[in-house]
Amino acid sequence: MSQVDRDLGNCDTFPHTRAAPGAAFPFPPRADRLVLSAARIVAIVAVALITAAVACALLAAVPFDVIRPLGGAIRRVEDVTAERHARMIQVCLAYATGCGLSAVLLWRRRKEAAHWIAEAAQEFAAAVGRLPATLGSWGILVWVLFALGLGLRGMHLNDSMAYDESYTFNNLARQSLIVGIADYNSTNNHLLNTLLMHFSWRVFGDAEWALRLPVFVVGTLLLPLLWIWGSRWAGRPTAIVALALAAVSPLLTTYSADARGYILVTAAVLALDDAASRLFESGASKRLAWLQIVLAASFGLCAMPIMLYALVSVAGWVTVRTLFRLDRPVAPGVYRGDLEPSPSRGKPSVAASVFGNALMTHRWPLIAGGLTFCLIVGTMYAPAYIFRGGSAMRDKILEPISLANQLAAQWSSLRGGWEWCTAGFPPGWAWMTGVILGVLFFRSTGADRIRWLALPVSMLLLHLLGQVAPPPRVYIILLPFAALLASAGWVATLSRRKQHVALAGVILACIVAIGGTVYAATHPVLIFPAERTSFVSTRESMLELKSQIAADSSHPHRLIAPLPCDLPSIYYRDREHIPVEINGTPKPDDVLWLLARHGESPSQVLTSPLINLPNEEAHRPPFEKVATFRTLVLYRSPPGR
Incomplete structure (x- = not known):
């Protein structure tokens, strides 16, 4: 006592x-x-x-x-x-x-x-006191991988603004705080990111790095979080390979420098899963674990509604593990003697009483945590509900898919998510090989297998029940789990003897780090779908347009900026105070400017769905090329006849 x-x-x-x-x-x-x-x-x-x-x-x-x-x-x-x-x-x-x-x-x-609070404070103080020794025990390679991940993310902190983050700032974050949070007419408003972007803008201004600073900080802290989570679950040799994969991952790097909510919810998923696992560890602080569960669940759901996947997943595997008293996992680098004695598995006839006793033992933390969770999440979403009601549920992305198209839509969504998660180095086939080897050779028990399967199964079931197929970037929350499983497979395959486990982890981590760095250095745009490459040169184009307009102030100017360059163009117009209208119907005396992708003619831009000006060229002098950038070309047409 x-x-x-x-x-x-x-x-x-x-x-x-x-x-x-x-x-x-x-x-x-x-x-x-x-x-x-x-x-x-x-x-x-x-x-x-x-x-x-x-x-x-x-x-x-x-x-x-x-x-x-x-x-x-x-x-x-x-x-x-x-x-x-x-x-x-x-x-x-x-x-x-x-x-x-x-x-x-x-x-x-x-x-x-x-x-409870006093004990939690004592346990927190003890954890802080152990922190220097813990940090010192991680080793040089871990810190090198942290620095590598920080450097790769920092390289993209000042990239040209993307479409979605321009939308967030233009329409939401630079408005009054209550308006930005309340205007939730679609799930494209990631509320926690909007809140953090608003405060960062107020403090640091509207530069690209300032608007991305909150997600950059969280994306960088995701690396030590993944290291701690992976070490506890699968052992250090496996975790260091997973850390290398995360440090150089194009998807994680991109969304750590993209002012959206995806990296926020990914960090919350890992924090939630890690805290839930500590509930079953002897010697771990259960109070701090409960606090972490409540905070991770609350802020993850405030970041994005897709946190529901993780809530269902963790609730599912915790319930199954409690119900049937499944054994603790044993992974390469973690030996059974280092774990607490495994309880005997409960018989189905007594499983209900086992679960009931567990609920009664923790009923007050559950009640207090549930009420705290409801108050935090309710506070974030209450303005949105008052102002917009349930209009976000009518978002196009949530439109039900017909039963006949369900399988095809789910397969397309999963395949796209896999391609996004495995972009870069190592290639996708190596990822798949590692995952298969992890399933075959990773030494695990029932609790481990349930925990691996819980999140992807929860996502698939919720997609089928909701009749939706999300865009590939939603699967970013699965990437750390896939990285840890693939790393476990590679390490287990290369180290058939216990004494070789650590060496295999170090060698694999170095290979991944070197290959991923080379890939990042040779690919300025890490994720290559057309919607990400189109607006890469928007900033340079708008700065060139500013200098051109400064030399000709005798006429009004209008810019035709096709999707997805329109919102980034508005952001740079407002930031640079460029006197130009963007899109809309041109007037005869307008000097008309136009942005087009490489290989795309002005005619194609004018007839695109967003612009829809098929007859404009017939009433104007021909467009002339003014400047060429990495992904865009700037054209100019003098005032019409």
Whole structure:
């Protein structure tokens, strides 16, 4: 029993809070001070929850006629409609109920909550104290791979803005904060990324690196997170190869320098899976694991709704492992003597009682964690629900696919995801070989196999149930799992003896790091679909256009920028203050500028779906080429006759 346990068990209230008359107040020992501080925190949180519940209840009672004029403080009075007011009442009543219930439960269990917080603080302090020794034990190669991943990501931090991140900034992040978060008419608004981009823009300005800084930081921290996660699961020799794969991965590198939510949710998936695995490890802090689960699940879902895949996956394999008491995994570099004794597998007849006992043992952390999760996620999505309702669910990407086309659509989606995840070095066939070898030779038990399969199976089932086939980039959350399984297969195949495991891991990691670096150095655009290569030269094109317009201010100017160059062009026009209209219907006296891909004529651009100006060339002088860039050509046509 810990000191905190003894203190709480020996007194009705917190220890050393009363002194004899005339006696000096005793200075409480460290454990007692932690409990006292935790008690204050509990009291403050309970009061805050009660206050929030009362405030929400009062806000729900405010009539529509009083609320409507306040819309002008946010944007426009007309934005406050009766329908949105009704949704606001629903949200306020839900918050009043949730906050009130949380406050009552917290106050009724305040001693246990204070004990829990104090113990968590002690365990966190102990973990921080062990951190220098842990970092020092990782080895030079691990730090070299971290530096390599940081350098490759930094190389793309100032790349020309892409289409989706230009959309996020133009339409959302540079608006007022409440408008950017509330305008959730499609799932293309990754709310946590929009929030972080807004604050980064406010602090650092609108340069490319500033808007990408939050995802760059998370994408870089993903590497040590993957190393810790992989080491715990499969051992260091396997984890170091997976770390090398992640450091040079074109997909992870690209989305670590692309201001979208994909790298945020990938980090949250790993943090969630790692924390759930620690619930089954003896010696691990269960309190810190619970905290990590709640925070990872909450912020992952705030980043993107695809975090639902991971929530279903982790809930599934944790339930199965608890229900049937499956053995701990044994991987290359992790030996059975180093693990806790494996419990005997439960018989099906007693599985329900085993699971029920586990739920009862952890019922208060589950309840508290569930309420915290709901409050965090609800706070992020509440403005979106009030302002847009369920319009995001009518997004084109969520349109149901007919049953006859389901298999073809799912296969196309999976194949595209595999190609994106395995782009670069090593090639796709080597990845596939490693995954197959990992399935065959990776020493594992039932718990391990369930955990490997849980995420891809959850994704497939949810896709089939929702009748959707997502774009390939959604499968980025599977890449760390595929990398760890492939690495386990390669290491297990090359090291048939225990003493060769570490050497095999080092050699493979060096090969991957060197090959991936060569690939990155020879491929300025790491992911090659047309939508990513088209806008590579938008910045250079717009800067050239700015200098050309400065030399001719006698006429109005208009730029024809086809998809997907239109939104990046708007971003650079606004940032550089270029006096040019973008797209729309040209006027006879406009100087008309046009961006086209290599091998694409002005006529093809004018007849493209977004532009739709098939007769424009007939009324204007011929287009002349002004400048050629890596992926784009800038054309000019003088004012029409």
